[in-house]
Amino acid sequence: MTDILQTISSNKHFEGTLTKYKFKSAALGGLDAKFNLFLPANAANTKVPVLFYLAGLECTEDNGAQKGGFMRDAASEGIALIFPDTSPRGAGIEGEDNDWDFGTGAGFYLNATNAKYSRHYNMFTHVTMELPQIIEAAGLPIDFKRQSIFGHSMGGHGALTLYLASLSNTKQYRSASAFSPVCNATRAPWGKKAFEGYLMSGVEEAKGVYDATDLIAKTKEPVHILIDYGTVDPFLDQLHPEDFLKAARDAGHDEVQVRVRSQEGYNHSYFFISTFAPDHIHFHANFLKA
Amino acid sequence: MTDILQTISSNKHFEGTLTKYKFKSAALGGLDAKFNLFLPANAANTKVPVLFYLAGLECTEDNGAQKGGFMRDAASEGIALIFPDTSPRGAGIEGEDNDWDFGTGAGFYLNATNAKYSRHYNMFTHVTMELPQIIEAAGLPIDFKRQSIFGHSMGGHGALTLYLASLSNTKQYRSASAFSPVCNATRAPWGKKAFEGYLMSGVEEAKGVYDATDLIAKTKEPVHILIDYGTVDPFLDQLHPEDFLKAARDAGHDEVQVRVRSQEGYNHSYFFISTFAPDHIHFHANFLKA
Numbered sequence: 360m361t362d363i364l365q366t367i368s369s370n371k372h373f374e375g376t377l378t379k380y381k382f383k384s385a386a387l388g389g390l391d392a393k394f395n396l397f398l399p400a401n402a403a404n405t406k407v408p409v410l411f412y413l414a415g416l417e418c419t420e421d422n423g424a425q426k427g428g429f430m431r432d433a434a435s436e437g438i439a440l441i442f443p444d445t446s447p448r449g450a451g452i453e454g455e456d457n458d459w460d461f462g463t464g465a466g467f468y469l470n471a472t473n474a475k476y477s478r479h480y481n482m483f484t485h486v487t488m489e490l491p492q493i494i495e496a497a498g499l500p501i502d503f504k505r506q507s508i509f510g511h512s513m514g515g516h517g518a519l520t521l522y523l524a525s526l527s528n529t530k531q532y533r534s535a536s537a538f539s540p541v542c543n544a545t546r547a548p549w550g551k552k553a554f555e556g557y558l559m560s561g562v563e564e565a566k567g568v569y570d571a572t573d574l575i576a577k578t579k580e581p582v583h584i585l586i587d588y589g590t591v592d593p594f595l596d597q598l599h600p601e602d603f604l605k606a607a608r609d610a611g612h613d614e615v616q617v618r619v620r621s622q623e624g625y626n627h628s629y630f631f632i633s634t635f636a637p638d639h640i641h642f643h644a645n646f647l648k649a
Numbered sequence: 650m651t652d653i654l655q656t657i658s659s660n661k662h663f664e665g666t667l668t669k670y671k672f673k674s675a676a677l678g679g680l681d682a683k684f685n686l687f688l689p690a691n692a693a694n695t696k697v698p699v700l701f702y703l704a705g706l707e708c709t710e711d712n713g714a715q716k717g718g719f720m721r722d723a724a725s726e727g728i729a730l731i732f733p734d735t736s737p738r739g740a741g742i743e744g745e746d747n748d749w750d751f752g753t754g755a756g757f758y759l760n761a762t763n764a765k766y767s768r769h770y771n772m773f774t775h776v777t778m779e780l781p782q783i784i785e786a787a788g789l790p791i792d793f794k795r796q797s798i799f800g801h802s803m804g805g806h807g808a809l810t811l812y813l814a815s816l817s818n819t820k821q822y823r824s825a826s827a828f829s830p831v832c833n834a835t836r837a838p839w840g841k842k843a844f845e846g847y848l849m850s851g852v853e854e855a856k857g858v859y860d861a862t863d864l865i866a867k868t869k870e871p872v873h874i875l876i877d878y879g880t881v882d883p884f885l886d887q888l889h890p891e892d893f894l895k896a897a898r899d900a901g902h903d904e905v906q907v908r909v910r911s912q913e914g915y916n917h918s919y920f921f922i923s924t925f926a927p928d929h930i931h932f933h934a935n936f937l938k939a
Contacts, residue, residue: 370920371879377920425919426715431927589661629715630660630667637721 364497367393373434374400377424386489387447388479394490395424395442398500399434408505408647409439410640411486413514413521416549417464420444423511428633432640438647439501441494443486445514450479460549461556467544468517469569471557480557487521487531507534507643511632512594513549515540519571519584519603526580533646534583536639538632539592542603543572549597572599575617576606584617585642587635589625654787657683663724664690667714676779677737678769684780685714685732688790689724698795698937699729700930701776703804703811706839707754710734713801718923722930728937729791731784733776735804740769750839751846757834758807759859761847770847777811777821797824797933801922802884803839805830809861809874809893816870823936824873826929828922829882832893833862839887862889865907866896874907875932877925879915 367379377397384392399407410433412423420442423429433440446466452475455462466482491503510518515537522535544550545565554565567573575582584607588600600619607617625631657669667687674682689697700723702713710732713719723730736756742765745752756772781793800808805827812825834840835855844855857863865872874897878890890909897907915921 370916370918371881371914371924372920373924428718428721431718431721431923591661624661626660628660630662633721634661634663 363493372397373430375402375430375434377430379420382493384447384485384489386481386485388450388481390447390449390479392447392485393420393444395420395440396494396499397424397430397433397440399437399439401437402439402500406500406502407437407439408507409441409501409503410643410647411441411443411490411506411508411518413443413468413486413508413510413517414445415510415512415514416445416460418445418514419464422629426629426633428636429640432637436640436644436648438640438644441490443482443490446482447479452476452479461552465513465553467513467550467553467557467569468521469553469557469565472559472564473557474559476557482517483521486517487525505647506532507647508532509536509538509639509643510540511538512627513541515586516542516544516550516571520544520569520574522584523571523574523578523582524568526578526582533649534585534643536585536642537587538635538639539588539594539598539627540571540586540600541597542586543570543599545570545573546599546602547597572602572606575603575612576610578610578612582612582616583646584612585639586617586619587622587638588620589622589627589631591624592627594627653783662687663720665692665720665724667720669710672783674737674775674779676771676775678740678771680737680739680769682737682775683710683734685710685730686784686789687714687720687723687730689727689729691727692729692790696790696792697727697729698797699731699791699793700933700937701731701733701780701796701798701800701808703733703758703776703798703800703807704735705800705802705804706735706750708735708804709754712919716919716923718926719930722927726930726934726938728930728934731780733772733780736772737769742766742769751842755803755843757803757840757843757847757859758811759843759847759855762849762854763847764849766847772807773811776807777815795937796822797937798822799826799828799929799933800830801828802917803831805876806832806834806840806861810834810859810864812874813861813864813868813872814858816868816872823939824875824933826875826932827877828925828929829878829884829888829917830861830876830890831887832876833860833889835860835863836889836892837887862892862896865893865902866900868900868902872902872906873936874902875929876907876909877912877928878910879912879917879921881914882917884917
């Protein structure tokens with residue numbers, strides 16, 4: 360069954376293997392989709408838990424895999440990592456390559472309802488359903504009953520919203536964390552632009568669905584969330600971590616359930632991410648290996 | 650005095666700072682030269698020892714800084730890292746951009762004697778003299794009495810040759826290590842091409858000067874060398890680690906002085922390098938902090 364997935368490259372890394380795969384994605388309208396998968400060495404003997412990493416605007420499946428600094432601790436914890444792309448590529452929609460913060464490289468981890476985008480821009484389904492199904496069908500040794508999710512910036516928005524949305528139904532993820540996430544996307548210029556473009560009813564349609572602050576405000580279940588952001592992040596006006604934190608506390612989630620850490624002097628880069636990468640991996644390991 | 654160096658970018662990283670600088674390089678014929686410098690947090694209070702990282706063909710000052718995975722351990726050991734570029738850029742010499750393994754991105758850490766290249770292609774002087782002098786003149790808190798050097802591929806050749814060449818005179822470096830180094834450059838196609846191009850008398854001129862195996866064979870002083878290479882490295886025919894090892898043992902350097910490790914299943918990539926990065930940093934720390 361492994362011929363569902365075509366191997367593009369494979370590299371031994373921290374005693375495990377990082378492999379880049381390609382497949383025809385139904386969720387993305389039949390386009391080729393790529394992702395990176397890190398399997399730790401212990402996956403040779405047993406199914407391992409998995410952590411999804413969602414990258415930010417303009418990124419691909421490679422940024423986190425090459426610059427995140429995640430694999431050293433994932434290898435020692437025995438956790439797999441999946442790095443999806445950030446959008447469909449080559450859909451051929453007019454204007455999709457014009458902006459760095461919309462279209463290609465900017466899928467926002469939603470399912471588009473605007474007819475212009477709805478065939479291809481379905482990163483929500485791609486990440487939550489299609490990737491687990493196709494990886495399982497390919498017979499790779501991952502235990503999808505133990506999933507967690509994290510991400511950066513737009514991908515932090517993705518990680519928080521996918522996690523929180525799943526709590527009231529599938530409970531797909533055990534924990535979520537984020538570096539410099541877009542916490543209140545319906546208030547952020549990047550989010551507004553995405554929602555106005557991808558969704559038939561624009562920002563209104565996103566409220567309560569694709570906004571982490573809206574979601575945490577109405578979440579009753581206990582949560583496991585860690586957020587780090589830098590105090591000199593040049594995109595701080597897009598992030599609103601204080602909104603998320605207030606909504607979480609107002610909804611009764613204490614500092615054990617929701618930790619939001621302000622990191623002095625750090626910015627929005629992978630130099631920031633890799634500094635706190637070990638903390639995030641070990642945070643998720645607590646739940647993935649429980 | 651810090652205006653000798655122009656700051657291009659600066660990122661907080663593992664509590665320290667990674668800064669990219671630019672300056673007019675006399676050694677490189679007056680061209681702009683760039684380098685990355687990582688200063689650990691303790692450099693705020695004291696001068697710190699320093700480790701040079703020399704990158705391989707086609708790389709710049711960024712590859713090791715972004716993908717090497719060196720800073721986490723350098724930060725905890727309190728060691729600075731300097732990442733030079735791999736050649737002069739924009740010298741305007743006919744043909745210098747035609748090949749990926751010669752000219753731009755392929756300076757081979759030598760001083761050219763062929764008149765066509767001798768004004769600009771002087772990476773030996775750039776790394777061993779110019780960078781320490783200019784960084785010291787800029788008042789940055791580095792103790793150049795405690796230097797070591799490491800590198801990858803062509804940069805592994807550079808690290809080994811610069812270290813060994815210095816032992817009989819300046820003793821500039823305390824230790825050397827390398828990932829997949831070109832160990833016997835006068836026998837390797839990459840090395841031969843470089844020497845025939847940059848040196849007036851070609852490969853003959855390089856023997857005993859720019860060849861790590863020649864150098865270790867005549868080295869009487871005790872040495873501190875660590876080499877890692879992967880068993881599935883696609884460029885293994887360029888590297889000749891077995892030549893270097895034999896020459897080292899024949900010259901009386903035992904496994905404490907020269908360790909050459911074959912790493913099963915690893916290739917030539919930064920996924921290989923970052924896996925063994927912690928070992929190399931701690932190896933050098935033994936000598937830099939002695």
